[in-house]
Amino acid sequence: MIYDFAPMEGITNYAYREAHRECFPGIDRYYSPFIAANQTYSMKTREKEDTAPEHNSGVVLVPQILTNNADVFLWSLRQMSQRGWTTVNLNLGCPSATVFTHGKGAGFLADPSRLDAFFEQVFEGLAAWPNSDTENPVIPPAVTVKTRIGIEDASEAPALLAVFNRYPIAELIVHPRLRKDFYKGEPDFDTYQLFYEEYRGPLTYNGDICSPADLRSILARFPDTARVMIGRGLITNPALVRILQGGPALTAEELMHFHDEVYTRQKAAMGSFQNTVGKMKELWYYMGSLFPSPDSARLLKAVKKARTETAYLEAARELCKQI
Template identity: 40%
Template sequence: MRYEFAPMEGITGYVYRNAHHQFYKGIDRYFTPFITPNQTRKFTSREMNDVLPEHNQGIVIIPQILTNKAEDFLWASEKLRDLGYEEVNLNLGCPSGTVVTKKRGSGFLAFPVALNAFLEEVCDGIDRLGMKISVKTRVGKDSPEEWEELLEIYSRYPLSELIVHPRIQTDFYRNHPNLDAYEMAVEKTQSNPIPLTYNGDLFSVQDFEKLIERFPNTESVMMGRGLLTNPALAEQIAGMQEDHGGREAESIGNRQSDPRSLESLEKENGEKFKCDEKKRLREFHDALLAGYGEAIPGDRNVLFKMKELWFYFGQAFENDEKALKQIRKAVKMDVYRDAVAKIFSECELKNPPRFQ
């Protein structure tokens, strides 16, 4: 199984990716927030900083590109190749209104003829560059009825990966993922073997198990909001938390000789697990705060970035509303630090944390 971290605009830049990789295991590939090439033929400083090899040491990065112009996509791909990248990803999933009105992201899905022409030119150019292209897509702009035609278009091209978020653009992130639409992709790729990745509402181990129960041949998943709330989610799915698993197995194996009950042993292990995870989450938070302090000028801008992350971190704790309110209101760094210390010292971590 391959685990991928979804690109989240404004959040999962290189500071976040490096800190996550330092403290958590399990992610095989990180996708960058989208690059938007234009006629200036120049990356913004933010875009360049995000893809510089020296800012992404030791982790596998797939740059994502957002455009509906083949020449712009190929220009950006060539520049990324010159930086050492061998694969790029096309964003056909972003549901933002400002993106969609420009016929980009999931807005491009409403124009299948233009999309087909785009992919034909881009795939030819990518091949000449010696690179690979993957696609992250929704299943339609306004209706899932669009999905069959879109799948037919994708099947014509040598995509390295098709990442399917089974919602339409107008869903944004409401409603449940359309698993029937995803099943159509699974069936289509059996005869035309495009590597398929599932993306959408994987917020817990149980969510993953339900997906695998219906699609047992799944080989790759991408997670976003679930990982932002519970950075250890990929570890938990992959069964990589060896220390916790080992303690639990030992407790069960020795239950006959240990005078304590199995219930009390499991409770003890659970409390130790929560304590360990809270400590790691605090270290992760502090690394992010330090990283943003180095990368972003001014405490106000750093606080804005951290408050954005607390939309997700905050869902990991029990009874944290008062402390979260203090975080949201903080305009000075010392006030923010005090509020963070309060939430870590006084609020229990959910076991496991889960995005709601």
């Protein structure tokens, strides 16, 4: 089984990814949160830093691009291949209103014929990949796609699947929810079945894997599953992949060490305590559910309310011990 760490905007930046790789080896590929490539053919400093090879040592990174413009996507592929990344992912899943109303992310799924024209231009562009330096040619990256199954209704899925089946997409990652579901409700396994049976290329399952039982039930229904992508389950329990592979549970010492690694790296990346603690609190929103006892709830509150670095670190370390 290949285990991929899902992109999580606001959480899985390079500081988090490097700390995770060091503390919990076993992830095959880490995806960057989406890079909102736009018509100005430029990237934000944060996006450049996040995908810089020197910030991703030892990490197999798949940068993710959010766009509905084929020229911009082709430009992004070149940027990423110059950084040495061999696979680039297209985001067709982001449900947020600002992204959606611009026809990007899940918004791009509204118009399968436009999506078809986009892929046609992208794969034509890749076939004619410009290589001015013949001595050191830049190899075009493989293009993968991460998608939802539609916007309002699962009946949209077959037309989308038909588009994906027409192009040499290196891997299709399906999160079987509609845009209108955001991250709520149950994944739609009946519609996923359609992709499982009829998608012609490599397929990856993504959604709601938080325990060995969750993975077992996916494998019971879809036994040929060879790749899974995990987001919230891994953010909540950073040892989840080891546990899925039959390894031991997360210990307090490991969690404390991981927390401190993430904190130190985030602080180096973010500068101020305020920005760092803001990032850490987003992480605690998920990791908090590792601690269901009332005593832990009190400590979690202290973590979230901490106003100084000392208070924050004391509360966070005390909380880690409760696992």
